[in-house]
Amino acid sequence: xxxxxxxxxxxSVFKGAPVELKCNYSYSGSPELFWYVQYSRQRLQLLLRHIxxxxxxxxxxxxxxxxxxxxLKKPFAQEEDSAMYYCAxxxxxxxxxxxxxxxxxxxxx
Amino acid sequence: NAGVTQxxxxxxxxxxxxxxxxxxxxxxxxxxxxxxxxxxxxLRLIHYSVGEGTTAKGEVPxxxxxxxxxxxxxxxxxxxxxxxQTSVYFCASSPDWVGEQxxxxxxxxxxx
Numbered sequence: 212x213x214x215x216x217x218x219x220x221x222x223s224v225f226k227g228a229p230v231e232l233k234c235n236y237s238y239s240g241s242p243e244l245f246w247y248v249q250y251s252r253q254r255l256q257l258l259l260r261h262i263x264x265x266x267x268x269x270x271x272x273x274x275x276x277x278x279x280x281x282x283l284k285k286p287f288a289q290e291e292d293s294a295m296y297y298c299a300x301x302x303x304x305x306x307x308x309x310x311x312x313x314x315x316x317x318x319x320x
Numbered sequence: 321n322a323g324v325t326q327x328x329x330x331x332x333x334x335x336x337x338x339x340x341x342x343x344x345x346x347x348x349x350x351x352x353x354x355x356x357x358x359x360x361x362x363l364r365l366i367h368y369s370v371g372e373g374t375t376a377k378g379e380v381p382x383x384x385x386x387x388x389x390x391x392x393x394x395x396x397x398x399x400x401x402x403x404x405q406t407s408v409y410f411c412a413s414s415p416d417w418v419g420e421q422x423x424x425x426x427x428x429x430x431x432x
Contacts, residue, residue, distance in 0.1 A: 215362075254425045256423065308421060309365075310355075
């Protein structure tokens with residue numbers, strides 16, 4: 212069965228510290244993987260997707276098919292990065308997304 | 321462009337009451353989705369549509385019905401609300417099956 216797991220409910224770091232939000236998936240095909248972010252009182256929005264290989268707001272994520280992981284990383288966290296982050300997997304069936312449980316990132320001053 | 325809008329923003333229902341949530345998008349997207357967001361469970365797909373006049377079940381469809389009579393609108397109905405349907409409901413749309421999904425602001429529903 213397809214599944215996305217984000218093992219940390221809450222990740223708390225100090226400003227300037229490195230951040231890694233973990234995401235593991237199980238899927239038998241070739242996955243499309245995404246990170247979505249939800250800032251306080253805002254709607255969910257796409258942060259990045261693995262096929263674009265972009266760095267958005269200093270965040271990067273590398274797809275590791277051997278470890279079935281798609282961890283989100285940022286070398287120096289900022290207070291404005293505080294938000295809920297969701298890892299998601301797209302199956303080849305009408306673009307349906309499977310979301311992980313979400314990780315709340317709190318960046319303290 | 322307004323993007324994806326949802327009506328209403330908040331609603332309180334009593335058990336057994338019915339209601340319809342409206343999602344509208346002005347981006348001419350083919351695909352539309354309804355999710356529910358619950359603490360510790362992420363977003364779960366309720367129903368989705370791959371085009372006007374089509375609907376399909378997602379992960380958690382029981383207790384909900386949907387309709388897509390017009391391309392820009394996707395309605396989610398609760399015929400007989402239950403406390404287990406207390407949640408935040410998000411609508412989303414996308415231009416194709418691999419595209420980014422664009423989300424609405426959410427509807428917070430409480431069933432007493």
